[in-house]
Amino acid sequence: MTSEPSGLRERKNARTRRALAEAAERLFLEKGYDQVGIKDIADAADISVPTMFRHVPDGKEAVMFDDGVERRESLLAAVRRRPPGLSLMAALREFMAGRGPFLVDPGPEMLRRTELIMNTPALREYSRRLWIRCEAPLATAIAAELGREPDDVTVRAIARYVLEIPQFLGDEPDPRAALDAVFALLERGLDGVSRPAS
Structure with missing residues (x-):
């Protein structure tokens, strides 16, 4: 099995991070930060919770931000x-x-x-x-x-x-x-x- 080229993998990771950030921001604005859970954000971005944590290991407060x-x-x-x-x-x-x-x-x-x-x-x-x-x-x-x-x-x-x-x-x-x-x-x-x- 061949692995994805690093450029393609990086683009996919960036798209996933962007989708998570957009979903989190939308949900936080609609419902309020404290009313939104990790699963809500993952569901809104159409990914699993484990996948979300692979992209954003720091948890809910980190989802809207890039890695710095x-x-x-x-x-x-x-x-x-x-x-x-x-x-x-x-x-x-x-x-x-x-x-x-x-x-x-x-x-x-x-x-x-x-x-x-x-x-x-x-x-x-x-x-x-x-x-x-x-x-x-x-x-x-x-x-x-x-x-x-x-x-x-x-x-x-x-x-x-x-x-x-x-x-x-x-x-x-x-x-x-x-x-x-x-x-x-x-x-x-x-x-x-x-x-x-x-």
Whole structure:
């Protein structure tokens, strides 16, 4: 028996993951996260529960998300491939500004998805875990830019602070303004933050 070529297998796996994510999102929006079980999602995607767990071993809260690779790679690319003259923090701010709650005009589908994640504690916490998984690679990329070691506390602090931003600011009344304020603090410290008018 011959095995499938890896490209075909990867495409089939990606289709299955996409079908699961779409089914889960639809069910969560229709019924509420807590009212939907693993079997409901598997049935809606027309696959078995064991097959679902092969594709999404982390369980129900992980179904709507990819494996985090795209997130990590695009985050690192924002640092390593930024245009000449763009500061490290400006590149990270730009990257975050293009994600979920910080999009200026997200469109109805993205808005629904973002609100579902931000308003569902299990989904929000899983999203945070995906961000925090990027901490060591981001610290390494920042360290290379600053000529420091990846375990330098300053480098690790920058990576952690940046990666906590979606969780920390996602439900602010104006997430984009809050994002800009936090990055101003990270870039310039307290001396660069304007005082409120008295």
